[in-house]
Amino acid sequence: MTVKRRSKPVSVNPLKIGQSLGGILAMQGCYRAMPIVHGSQGCSAFPKALLTRHFREPIAVQTSALQEMDVIFDANRNLEEAINAVLSKHRPDIIGIIGTELTDVAGVDYQSMLKSYKRERNMRGGLAFSVTLPDFRGSLESGFSVTVEAMIDELIQQAGLRGQRNVNSRQITLLPGSYLTPGDVMELKEIVSSFGFEVIALPDISTSLSGHLLTGFSPLTRGGVPLDSMLQSLQSGLTIAFGSSMERPARRLHNALGTPYKVFQSTMGLKASDELFHFLHQISGVPVPIRYCWQRENLLDCMLDAHFQFAGMSAVAALEPDHICSVSSWLEELGVEQKALVTSCETTAVAEMERDVWVGDLDDAEVLGSGADLLISSSHGMAGAERIGAAHLPAGFPIWNELGSYMNVSVGYRGAMEWTNKAGNQLMRREAEHRESSIRHR
């Protein structure tokens, strides 16, 4: 309906995570990739530490290590040095240069630098591209989708496709949004392939950040979609994007190659799942596999069991834009009152929602959500939830207060069931605690 902002000069307990982190995250979903952050050390060290803390995995990232004088004189000399070092030491298949606010404000032109670098070195076979992701615009979500878009552009260039191609109608390209966990991406891949499709996820964090031992440690990404599969994805007969932020990359494929696309804005809850399964059934002509029919039954039964728990309850959620759309529609189905929805930046998807959305920080969530029973946010919201006496449901990024959150599933019938149970359990626990303390006080 409307997007609102509380008037407050300062951000208190930021919800927003920089765009550049989104870019680094997208790169983790590609095999043998290395993002190079064009900025000062901290701009790669902070995201690396935060991503490590959330995924409990080593994170591949490098920096051009700009210092004051480099910024003023010749920042690109550092970048060149960084690319040289990364190429000679690690031989990655994919390099993504991520420009930061620093290079943006200083007006560094690394796009043309990269172009001439590629020309001079005769770089073929690999994929190298650049994106501009200053942290004073957008959020994690936009950083992620812009990077995927740039990746796709480069793929199209590389393949030299001009409209004509061999379409493989049994192959589908998935574009999973940044709010989906490795567990979610895996679930989506399974769901789509259960209808008889070949699936290529772009990027694919389900095999890189889901925890695996494969061949031990590498400074490059391990797992993720390999470059040849990425190129092969250009032959897909259809693109399915999850989250509105992924519509732009999908449109890229459509404009360049004519690949039709379908966007699922919400991925959580019964209705969203029904839409997905119905769509897959229609395009494939394959009946919905029996296990998903069972899962649908399970979900409905679980919602019936849980509805006593959710009746009369209220929640406040503070998440990235696409995530908030998804979570909101799930809460709707549970009959939970939505006291406030807070997000990190304004997007069209958010503006088109049927509810008011606030652009703000976790302090806004705390203030607007005062009296709420449940607070849904990253681990950063834990302290605030405690202050307002709400149960805290960890979601989004970063989460450090529970193990295996990166494997949580929120999509499909199974995901909706998991979330419903988890949220219900949190509320039950909170109730028990209240009861206990009231007994003690008597």
Added chain:
Amino acid sequence: MKALILSEGVDDPMEPIRKEEFDDQACGSQAPKSKPCPRPKPGEAAGGCSFDGAQITLLPIMDAAHLVHGPVACAGNSWESRGSLSSGPTLSQYGFATDLSNNDIIFGGEKKLKDSIDYIAGRFAPPAIFVYATCVTALIGEDMDAVCKEASGRLGIPVVPVNGPGFVGSKNLGNRLAGDALLQYVIGTGEPEQETPLGVNLIGEYNIAGEMWEIEKLMNQAGITLLSRITGDARYKEITWAHRAKANMVVCSRALLGLAKQMESKYGIPYFEGSFYGAKETTYSLRQMAYLLNDREMERRVDRLTEREENRLSHDLRPYRKILKGKKAVLYTGGVKSWSVISALKELGIQVVGVGTNKSSDEDVQRIADRVSDDTEYIPEGGASRIIKTVRERKADIMIAGGRNMYVAMKEQIPFVDINQERHKAYAGYEGLLRLAKELVDSLDNPIWRLASSPAPWDKEDSYDR
């Protein structure tokens, strides 16, 4: 008192450590002139920025508000990431950012900074506000000092500018710049409620996992007053009167040596460098305090305390020593902690076969050399791959490093103990050494190592036997 036992490898304990002239230009502090702070190598660099370092030093001032002036990411990516604990106020755990937008950057963010300071002062009423510069605000030439000064005068609370934007250098340099800010704006601006003849400041101890409390307990038992904590679990006020201490101890933090050095020349407070990792280092540090306080009764009390604690500890450690004896470890920590942790490990019977010297000054390296055997490998720099190589080549049983390398070790199935910022266990003092021993044993003995290294049953067989 000459009955002091020399702690291994430490110079004459009667003499505070202060070898060379403090070099203002070098990074960290007393870094020898032969080895200036190296420029981080593009494409091979790791580690945080100066802003990060400045925050690490000041965030443990728990009742202050810490406002980051810049686009949101510098604050957004870093708040709530430190394991520095508080015994009361939690305002420092709030993430405050001016969250500059595109427009602010074009037209300047000073107005926004001023409004932010006013808002925080009005709503949270903190005793002080620290304001951190970041790359962008430094690049566009914001006059933070002036805004802070004006706000300070108007609001009647200290508003301290911290000028350590990320791109000026390493984390270490940031620590030092934070020290400069304390010296320039905080220390010497207040007086303690009552005079304490036996007051000592701890500098560079951040109360990670509550280590400060462990140390404070020991000091209290010895009758030494902990005057100002710089900065673990500190309150703003106590730092204002730090200049009334009789001695300073710099706890494993070269970067803040400059602070101690300048407090010595400005206020005549003697200092020494020490550590609380390992019983020997702990004993040495307590003795050094007593010595600098120049109180005979106190020295006797410290002797009694340390003897009692050491005896008790060596009794409690017996079962662990049995298991740990002869085990090999690779140690990869920040430059200074290396030497102090080595002592602790040695006491447990662990042999350090490889040690990172990435951020160490020549003097640190010397101290490391004093504590390890000749065939220990020095890992000068280089990322995770290099550490793993050392672990493999030297057949180490365990890796002891910062959290950043934890999951690297897990990928290689190497037992690991976290020694840095993010950990949850306190290893300082006598109790801490016991805890470290237990942690090492628990990690080494875990059944996971056997399980993880055995292949799936179907991978074991060569072929199906019909």
